[in-house]
Amino acid sequence: MENFLIILTILASLVLIASILLQPGKSAGLGEIGGGAETLFGKKRARGFEAKLALLTKISAVVFIVSLLAYNIVIKL
Secondary structure (H helix, E strand, O other), rough: OHHHHHHHHHHHHHHHHHHHOOOOOOHHHHOOOOOOOHHHOOOOOOOHHHHOOOOOOOHHHHHHHHHHHHHHHHHHH
C-alpha cells in the first residue's frame, strides 16, 4: 500500500509540473490593461487545449494532496 501511494504521488507530481509548465502565460504586460475586464467577466473564455490543461492541473493537484494525506495516515498506523 505504501509503495502504491508513493508511486501515485510521484506520477501526480510529474503530471502537475508538466501541466503547469505547458500552460500559456497570463500576463501580457501593459498592453493588457484595457482588456483585462473582458477576461475577468468571461468574454474571452479559454477553450480547447488551455481548458483541458487547467482541468488536468486541478485534478492532478487534488490527487497529489490526497495521496500525500493518505500516505501519512498509512505511515502512522
